[in-house]
Amino acid sequence: MTDNTNEDNGVAEMEFPELEPPTLLDDGKFVIADSWEETEFEQGVYGPDQKEGVQVRFESGSETIEVIPVEFERMGNSEFVWGITSDIRREVSSPEIDEKPNVGPRTAFAVYLRYDTFSSWESEYYTITSSGDDALAVACWLTNADVAESTGEMSNIVDIHNGETMDYHDRSDEDRLEGSFAEDPGRCLISGTTTQSHEISIPFCYAPLLEGYPTTYQDVPAIPETVGSFRAAVSHSEWTEHDLDEDAFNSQLERVAEGEYALDETVVDLVEGFPAEDVSLSRISEE
Incomplete structure (x- = not known):
């Protein structure tokens, strides 16, 4: 990472690289x-809960980004991830985990990275999602992440995600997301009017379409540690007119070619440009 600083009254100010x-x-x-x-x-x-999803691998040289079906559980101060179709596993304990809600065993999908740090091989559970499509979307975004002078360098991408680099004020993705969403959605997704009549679930993969969704300086969406879905309000008149239910927007991504996956055009038209601050973001434990 290249650091450029300007001196102003003796204080060094970080200038971040201009990236496409x-x-x-x-x-x-x-x-x-x-x-x-x-x-x-x-x-x-x-x-065991027979959940539909995907298993995917992207490769660039010797580095990989995978979507892996897993069993996820959080109990007390420990989190457990066991691969369903692979032998990967993670068990982590910390006081910070103890502050989070318990999550019973359930099928989820891990975005799993394996990359070279020039001195050793590392691996990272980038996020755990409740939907395979959401994990697939995150994996696609990461292939497009640019790091200054090092396109797609996984070690830097992981450091930025975890807030372990001085080049972005040590802010993790979790910090970027804090305070960005509504606790209780109150604006109709379709008409824009004030309402709390109904709520609808929007898959996380539509995040880049939401106006003001937090990103890193690479313009990659900030990704939480676990991903549930967005929740948006819909007025009763729009709910009735469009014959909606809370899962009406949960259509699957369509694989149109190798490495290309299409969103639902109807959902795109409704979600694009809607303010992120008017939706809520749930985690796996809150579903």
């Missing part, structure tokens, strides 16, 4: 970067 915004959406599709290749894609039903 990544292409997160191309005509309603997520497309992986040219330097990456989709080497595995499998749709299936996973876990």
Whole structure:
């Protein structure tokens, strides 16, 4: 990472590099970067709760980004992740985990990175999502993340996500997300009027379409540690007119080609430009 500073009254001010915004959406599709290749894609039903989802692998040289079906559990001060179709596992204990709500065993999807730090190989559970499509979207975004003078360098991308670099004021993605959303949605997604008549679930993969959704300086969406979904309000008149239920927007991503995945055009039209501050963001424990 290149650091440029200006001296002003003896105080060094960080100047962040100007980067081309990544292409997160191309005509309603997520497309992986040219330097990456989709080497595995499998749709299936996973876990004891028979949850539909995907297993995916993207590769660039020797680095990989995978979507892996897992069993996720949080109890007390410990979190557990066990691969359903692989032998990966993680068990972490900390006082910070003890402050979070317990989550019973459930099928989820891990975005799992393996990368070279020049001195060793590292791996990272970037996030755990309740939906395979949401994990797939995050994986696509990461292939398009640019780091100054090092396109797609996973170690820097992980450091930025975790707030472990001085180049972004040590802010983690969790810090960027704090205070960005409504506790209780109160504005109709369709008409924009004030309402709390109904709530509808919006998959997390539509995050780049929300106006003001927090990003890193790379313009990559900030990703929470666990992902549930967005919740938005809908007025009773719009709910009735469109014959909605709370899961009406939960259509699956369509794989149109290797490394290309299309969103639902109807949902895109409704969500695009809607303020992020008028939706809530749930975590796995809050579903």
